[in-house]
Structure formats: structure tokens, C-alpha cells
Amino acid sequence: MGNSYIGILVDGLVYSGIKRGYSYYERVAFYEEAGKRFDLMPCFFRLGDVSPDSEWIQALVKETNGRYKLRTIPIPSVIHNRGLFFTKQAKVKLLNLQNAGFTIFNSWNRYSKMTVHEILIQNEELRPHLPETKRASIENLKEMMEKHTELIIKPNSGSLGGGVMMVERTDNEVWTVNHNQNKEFFSSELPGILRKRAANRYYLIQQRIPLAKYQGSPFDLRVSVQKNGSGEWQVTGIVGKVAKLGSYVTNVAKGGTCNSLRELVDGSPGLDYDNVYKNIEDFSIKAVKELVIQFPSLADVGLDIGITEDGFPMFIECNGRDLRITFGKAKMLDVWKATYTTPISYARYLIDLKTEQE
Ligand SMILES: Nc1ncnc2c1ncn2[C@@H]1O[C@H](COP(=O)(O)OP(=O)(O)OP(=O)(O)O)[C@@H](O)[C@H]1O
Numbered sequence: 001m002g003n004s005y006i007g008i009l010v011d012g013l014v015y016s017g018i019k020r021g022y023s024y025y026e027r028v029a030f031y032e033e034a035g036k037r038f039d040l041m042p043c044f045f046r047l048g049d050v051s052p053d054s055e056w057i058q059a060l061v062k063e064t065n066g067r068y069k070l071r072t073i074p075i076p077s078v079i080h081n082r083g084l085f086f087t088k089q090a091k092v093k094l095l096n097l098q099n100a101g102f103t104i105f106n107s108w109n110r111y112s113k114m115t116v117h118e119i120l121i122q123n124e125e126l127r128p129h130l131p132e133t134k135r136a137s138i139e140n141l142k143e144m145m146e147k148h149t150e151l152i153i154k155p156n157s158g159s160l161g162g163g164v165m166m167v168e169r170t171d172n173e174v175w176t177v178n179h180n181q182n183k184e185f186f187s188s189e190l191p192g193i194l195r196k197r198a199a200n201r202y203y204l205i206q207q208r209i210p211l212a213k214y215q216g217s218p219f220d221l222r223v224s225v226q227k228n229g230s231g232e233w234q235v236t237g238i239v240g241k242v243a244k245l246g247s248y249v250t251n252v253a254k255g256g257t258c259n260s261l262r263e264l265v266d267g268s269p270g271l272d273y274d275n276v277y278k279n280i281e282d283f284s285i286k287a288v289k290e291l292v293i294q295f296p297s298l299a300d301v302g303l304d305i306g307i308t309e310d311g312f313p314m315f316i317e318c319n320g321r322d323l324r325i326t327f328g329k330a331k332m333l334d335v336w337k338a339t340y341t342t343p344i345s346y347a348r349y350l351i352d353l354k355t356e357q358e
């Protein structure tokens with residue numbers, strides 16, 4: 001044991017915020033609290049602060065006066081990635097660090113929705129929990145319209161609920177396409193906006209899950225799935241996201257509100273809390289165990305999972321860097337903190353493992 005650093009790799013925005021005492025979506029105090037518990041000192045830096053030939057780094061470390069100051073320290077042997085990187089160059093840099101013996105967990109955290117779907121669909125037990133998903137094309141749209149009465153068309157990666165369209169059959173001949181606040185009816189001829197989206201290869205066409213509703217609005221869940229202090233996967237918490245009235249997307253960025261799962265389940269007479277929780281937990285753990293085979297550094301994800309009216313979990317997406325704020329918005333302080341503490345406990349586990357092997 002002994003006090004050592006845990007590296008927290010952050011984006012430029014969060015980094016400059018920490019210097020000024022405001023860290024945007026990250027809760028620095030939660031890292032500090034977790035650090036105290038596991039005898040680890042959090043230090044914050046950006047990928048740009050790592051230079052290829054040096055084992056030293058300048059990182060923000062808390063001084064006794066409570067302020068964060070730059071200190072030159074050895075690169076921490078275990079690094080928790082909380083940044084999002086887009087370039088090939090960043091990917092190479094992360095790989096080089098790993099090859100040099102540094103453990104970076106959640107190192108690469110951007111996965112296309114189609115890639116994730118293709119991995120999960122291989123597993124027979126997971127298959128019933130996956131909505132049918134196809135790459136966008138006019139041909140696939142027509143095929144999906146024959147099979148399903150409700151469809152979602154969404155970007156293959158990163159949208160925060162933007163650009164998500166819903167297509168639904170209102171009666172035998174008539175369909176509607178919902179986009180933002182607009183609704184357009186059509187029958188045989190596809191409206192221009194739908195034709196354009198369906199022909200865009202950066203989009204997916206997906207069977208719409210008939211999401212359970214809370215006070216008339218569909219909801220889904222954010223499930224924090226993390227590796228813990230024993231190196232095992234656990235569900236740290238589940239929180240509900242309820243769509244704004246009249247909307248079909250639950251994203252907070254699109255006016256969704258956050259409620260505890262308990263509140264949502266209590267509002268649905270047919271659902272039993274323990275049962276729903278257990279089913280989501282089982283599914284989530286199986287899903288991450290499948291994903292980690294392909295992405296070995298995976299240790300902390302936020303799954304979006306819908307439930308049907310009878311509580312059956314259906315997979316929506318896997319967020320590789322969960323901002324965790326949904327737990328804060330639902331006022332679930334203990335769980336929110338736990339989403340920070342658990343990765344730090346995992347870091348402690350990794351550091352101890354490394355020390356044993358030395
Ligand atoms: N197949 C589906 N059935 C029902 N609702 C869906 C489906 N796909 C998406 N949604 C709704 O749209 C929301 C946004 O979709 P999703 O979570 O897949 O992407 P996103 O949040 O926009 O992407 P990212 O997290 O990469 O920014 C979901 O939270 C859910 O409310």
C-alpha cells in the first residue's frame with residue numbers, strides 16, 4: 001500500500017476549470033474523497049501534458065492550502081481516462097503509454113453504436129434485449145417499415161439526443177415522421193427529410209422499443225456499470241430519464257428530467273422494483289463482459305437501457321464516458337458519489353496488483 005498518485009486524464013475544459021476552482025461536469029471533491037478512502041492522491045492532466053520520451057509529467061495536484069497547483073511528478077502507473085479523444089494521434093499516444101507499462105482504464109471510450117450492436121448480437125442470451133438495428137439506407141428503411149410499426153433513426157455516434165427521428169405507422173397506410181418538434185404525415189412517398197436521413201450512412205435505423213411511461217412520457221435508464229475494488233464488474237447505480245412531455249428522446253440535453261428508478265417503478269402498477277433492478281443488473285453485467293473482450297481497458301460505462309411496460313430490459317446504447325450527472329440531477333447523492341468512488345477503488349486494486357507482481 002502507501003500513498004501514491006492516481007492519474008485522472010481530463011479534457012482541456014475540465015483541466016482549465018480545475019485551475020480556476022470550477023470543474024464543469026466533473027466533481028473534483030468526489031475524486032478527493034475517494035482518494036482519501038483508498039490512499040490515493042488524484043492528479044489531473046491532459047493527454048498533451050504527456051511527452052513521449054519522459055517518465056515525468058506536470059499535473060495539477062492539491063496543495064495543503066486547498067488549491068490545485070502544477071507539480072512535476074512521475075507519470076502515475078494507473079490512469080483513469082475521463083477525456084474524449086478523437087484523433088488517430090491521440091489513440092497512438094494512449095497505446096504507447098500502455099505499451100510502456102502504464103495502465104490506462106477506459107483508455108479508448110468512443111465506440112460506434114453499430115460496432116457495439118454487432119458485438120452484443122453474437123451472444124444468444126443478449127439477443128432478445130437488442131432492438132433490430134440496421135445501417136441507414138433507403139432499402140433498409142423500406143424493409144424495416146414492413147417489419148415494425150415504430151422506428152428510430154439516429155446517428156451512429158455522439159448526438160446527445162440531437163438528430164434522432166421517430167417514424168411511426170398511424171394506420172395501415174399513413175405514417176408520421178417526428179423530428180424535433182415537427183410532425184409530418186406521409187403514405188407512399190417518403191418526405192424529403194426522411195429520405196435524406198435514411199440515405200446517410202452515418203445514421204442507423206432501429207426498431208423503436210415500446211418504452212414504459214411515467215406520467216404519460218416514455219422513460220429509459222442510465223445504468224452505471226463499473227469495475228470495483230475486487231476487479232469485478234458491478235452495477236453502481238441506476239437512474240431514470242423521462243422524456244419531456246410530447247418527446248420521444250429522454251436526453252437531459254433535450255429537456256428530459258431525471259428520477260430515481262424507485263419513483264418510476266412506483267408509478268407503474270405492473271412493475272416490481274427488485275425484479276426490474278435484478279433483470280437490468282443481469283443484462284448489464286452480461287453485456288459489459290461481452291464488450292470487454294473486444295475493448296480490454298473497459299472499466300466504467302453508462303448504459304442506456306429501456307424497459308417495456310412489463311419491465312423487460314432493452315438495450316439502447318453504451319456510453320464509453322458516462323458524465324454521471326444524471327445521478328446528481330435525480331438527487332441520488334450517495335450513488336452519484338459511488339460512481340466516482342468505484343473507479344478509484346478499482347485503481348487501488350490495479351496498483352496493488354502491480355506492486356505484488358514487481
Ligand atoms: N430503439 C429505440 N427505442 C426507443 N427509444 C430510443 C431508441 N433509440 C434511442 N431512443 C431514445 O433516444 C434517446 C437518444 O438515443 P441514444 O441514447 O441512442 O443516442 P444519444 O444519446 O443521442 O447518443 P450519444 O450518447 O452518443 O450522444 C434515448 O435515450 C432514447 O430515449
Ligand SMILES: [Mg+2]
Pocket residue numbers: 161251304317
Ligand atoms: Mg444516450
